[in-house]
Amino acid sequence: MQLECFRGADFSQVSARARKALGEDAMILHTRTVRDDGVPRVEVLAATTDTLEHVRERLQATALPTPLRRASGRPYVIALVGPTGAGKTTTAAKLAVRPGTFGIGRPGLLTIDTYRVGGMDQLATYAELANVPFDVVYDASEIGDAFSRLRDCDVIIVDTPGRSPNAADVTDRWRTLLDALKPDEVHLVLPATIRGDLALAAERAYRTSSSHVGATHVMLSKLDEVPGERGVTDLALSLALPTRWITDGQDVPADLAPAVPRLLRSLGLGVDADDAWTAA
Numbered sequence: 001m002q003l004e005c006f007r008g009a010d011f012s013q014v015s016a017r018a019r020k021a022l023g024e025d026a027m028i029l030h031t032r033t034v035r036d037d038g039v040p041r042v043e044v045l046a047a048t049t050d051t052l053e054h055v056r057e058r059l060q061a062t063a064l065p066t067p068l069r070r071a072s073g074r075p076y077v078i079a080l081v082g083p084t085g086a087g088k089t090t091t092a093a094k095l096a097v098r099p100g101t102f103g104i105g106r107p108g109l110l111t112i113d114t115y116r117v118g119g120m121d122q123l124a125t126y127a128e129l130a131n132v133p134f135d136v137v138y139d140a141s142e143i144g145d146a147f148s149r150l151r152d153c154d155v156i157i158v159d160t161p162g163r164s165p166n167a168a169d170v171t172d173r174w175r176t177l178l179d180a181l182k183p184d185e186v187h188l189v190l191p192a193t194i195r196g197d198l199a200l201a202a203e204r205a206y207r208t209s210s211s212h213v214g215a216t217h218v219m220l221s222k223l224d225e226v227p228g229e230r231g232v233t234d235l236a237l238s239l240a241l242p243t244r245w246i247t248d249g250q251d252v253p254a255d256l257a258p259a260v261p262r263l264l265r266s267l268g269l270g271v272d273a274d275d276a277w278t279a280a
């Protein structure tokens with residue numbers, strides 16, 4: 001991303017330098033005072049308006065369809081995949097439990113994480129507390145029945161096991177099951193703290209292939225664990241996938257937000273919180 005940092009004795013001098021370098025419509029994103037050998041200096045982070053539009057375009061997901069449910073009655077299916085402990089189950093619960101995440105669309109929860117003891121109970125408890133329909137499938141032959149039990153739902157959030165995509169046999173089984181669910185969107189959940197090279201490796205591992213459906217979106221979790229959020233936007237951009245939501249804490253459902261406004265805010269651009277939700 002084309003962001004540049006400028007330092008100088010005072011703000012007007014530094015912003016003039018930024019405009020000279022980046023053009024008259026350069027935007028100042030952050031200003032802070034730093035010390036160079038004990039001498040206070042003003043530091044600004046600036047970018048061209050083009051750059052910011054480019055960031056928005058690269059990251060913005062297309063709007064969810066309205067209505068979510070197809071004419072055939074099939075609900076919209078959103079699956080969450082990703083490494084162990086990334087926050088898939090907590091995020092699935094947040095998406096389904098938060099009122100209005102999908103406008104008037106009614107969410108349901110489905111898990112195919114039948115491998116880990118307790119994995120299912122965690123989600124079932126959230127579903128019960130929030131009165132959200134919840135189901136489990138162990139095998140592709142059960143999908144039809146599960147969908148008929150979830151027939152009142154317009155959108156189904158699918159939780160998957162946190163397996164390394166390279167751990168062959170078990171992975172193949174749940175990925176085959178995920179393929180059979182024919183998800184409309186597959187969000188790759190990655191903690192914002194992840195190393196860049198591992199994030200790229202995860203993205204490669206969950207790419208669509210001849211045998212499996214792959215990630216269509218990236219969802220960065222645990223933004224609350226990253227001290228400065230600027231690097232998070234760079235991480236999202238490096239994966240070249242659109243993004244709909246981020247998570248920034250353990251509270252269900254509070255710590256969930258639309259991604260692009262939040263990432264733009266991390267670059268210093270204010271976005272109204274209410275607008276932010278409609279933009280999701």
Ligand SMILES: Nc1nc2c(ncn2[C@@H]2O[C@H](COP(=O)(O)OP(=O)(O)OP(=O)(O)O)[C@@H](O)[C@H]2O)c(=O)[nH]1
Nearest residue numbers: 084085086087088089090162221222247248249250
């Ligand atoms: N700080 C922080 N913790 C989070 C966030 N989202 C989830 N967690 C925590 O991360 C831990 C793992 O979350 P899970 O939702 O179980 O992760 P998972 O990806 O389903 O894990 P597996 O199913 O084992 O792969 C839990 O302690 C969550 O409370 C977040 O946004 N911020």
Ligand SMILES: [Mg+2]
Nearest residue numbers: 088089119162
């Ligand atoms: Mg889980």
